[in-house]
Amino acid sequence: MKKVTVLGGSGFLGSHVVQALGEAGWKVTVLDLRPCPALPPGARMLVGDITDPAAVAAAVKGARAVYNFAGIADLGEAHDRPLDTIRVNILGNGVALEACVRAKVKRYVFASTVYVYSRSGSFYSASKQACEAYIENYRRYRGLDFTILRYGSLYGGRSGDSNIVHKMVKEALSDKRVTYFGDGSEVREYIHVEDAARMSVEALAPEFRDQNLVIAGHQPIEVRGLMEMIREMLGGKVRLVFQHRDAGAPANTHYHRTPYSYTPKIGHKLVGRSYIDLGQGLLRLLDEVNAELARSPKRARR
Numbered sequence: 001m002k003k004v005t006v007l008g009g010s011g012f013l014g015s016h017v018v019q020a021l022g023e024a025g026w027k028v029t030v031l032d033l034r035p036c037p038a039l040p041p042g043a044r045m046l047v048g049d050i051t052d053p054a055a056v057a058a059a060v061k062g063a064r065a066v067y068n069f070a071g072i073a074d075l076g077e078a079h080d081r082p083l084d085t086i087r088v089n090i091l092g093n094g095v096a097l098e099a100c101v102r103a104k105v106k107r108y109v110f111a112s113t114v115y116v117y118s119r120s121g122s123f124y125s126a127s128k129q130a131c132e133a134y135i136e137n138y139r140r141y142r143g144l145d146f147t148i149l150r151y152g153s154l155y156g157g158r159s160g161d162s163n164i165v166h167k168m169v170k171e172a173l174s175d176k177r178v179t180y181f182g183d184g185s186e187v188r189e190y191i192h193v194e195d196a197a198r199m200s201v202e203a204l205a206p207e208f209r210d211q212n213l214v215i216a217g218h219q220p221i222e223v224r225g226l227m228e229m230i231r232e233m234l235g236g237k238v239r240l241v242f243q244h245r246d247a248g249a250p251a252n253t254h255y256h257r258t259p260y261s262y263t264p265k266i267g268h269k270l271v272g273r274s275y276i277d278l279g280q281g282l283l284r285l286l287d288e289v290n291a292e293l294a295r296s297p298k299r300a301r302r
């Protein structure tokens with residue numbers, strides 16, 4: 001059975017990729033600081049730190065492919081904690097690359113972002129740029145094949161409050177209001193996390209060796225449009241509140257209409273044959289967040 005290791009496989013995106021890999025017949029090992037909520041049958045869970053060389057070496061031993069989702073994934077958190085971002089995102093990536101070379105791993109798959117060469121994105125995108133540069137140099141000087149996945153705006157099950165769509169749906173359900181820091185004209189291409197996970201597994205195909213791929217939604221939509229969809233789904237009784245951007249987010253860390261700035265390292269967009277429509281995906285998320293709120297009585301009473 002083909003073996004794969006997923007570093008950071010207990011988080012929002014990583015846990016869905018772990019599930020998709022299990023469904024595709026891979027024998028999965030997960031290394032994360034916390035247990036994976038969706039471990040497939042027969043999978044191995046190792047609790048450990050990506051910056052610990054011994055833990056990572058044990059996790060990648062015998063793997064054909066290694067995915068890396070571990071690290072600080074929130075823009076605001078990275079902006080507030082630049083040194084931790086260097087340690088976990090950049091050093092962690094370096095430890096993983098070294099271990100993969102030693103274990104003769106055939107493909108290193110890295111979770112980057114469409115923000116990578118954006119002029120906004122603060123220390124988060126700086127860490128992704130550094131990681132991409134190290135990965136390219138490990139290819140060049142150590143012969144480690146890679147696939148860099150640059151994800152767009154993800155939404156769906158198991159996302160937490162740092163995920164903007166989750167936050168909006170939760171606020172709409174509990175407070176009949178959706179607050180957004182911006183004027184709503186910001187454009188995003190939302191993709192359901194299960195689609196992104198399936199495409200992340202397809203990215204192991206030989207034609208995607210040493211490629212940068214963009215995994216984003218099919219249709220650009222203004223944030224205001226997304227908020228209006230949520231309002232309509234809840235029968236119109238939700239107030240939309242737009243606050244000045246600087247009131248809630250570190251200045252200039254999020255892009256406005258496009259995350260792309262001109263760069264010679266353009267990624268190719270990976271397009272799936274079928275996908276979860278934004279409306280359908282939102283309805284599922286409403287269901288999931290509703291159940292989450294019902295389990296938390298304090299919040300539901302508000």
Ligand SMILES: NC(=O)c1ccc[n+]([C@@H]2O[C@H](COP(=O)([O-])OP(=O)(O)OC[C@H]3O[C@@H](n4cnc5c(N)ncnc54)[C@H](O)[C@@H]3O)[C@@H](O)[C@H]2O)c1
Nearest residue numbers: 008010011012013032033049050070071073111113151154
């Ligand atoms: N969610 C998105 O919209 C999105 C978009 C673009 C890129 N990405 C990238 O995808 C990756 C995963 O994002 P996510 O949304 O699933 O984040 P997440 O925070 O849900 O998952 C990150 C996981 O890494 C683990 N982790 C953190 N520090 C660790 C350490 N020192 N050692 C081992 N494990 C550690 C956490 O426990 C967590 O399970 C990140 O690299 C992120 O930058 C995410």
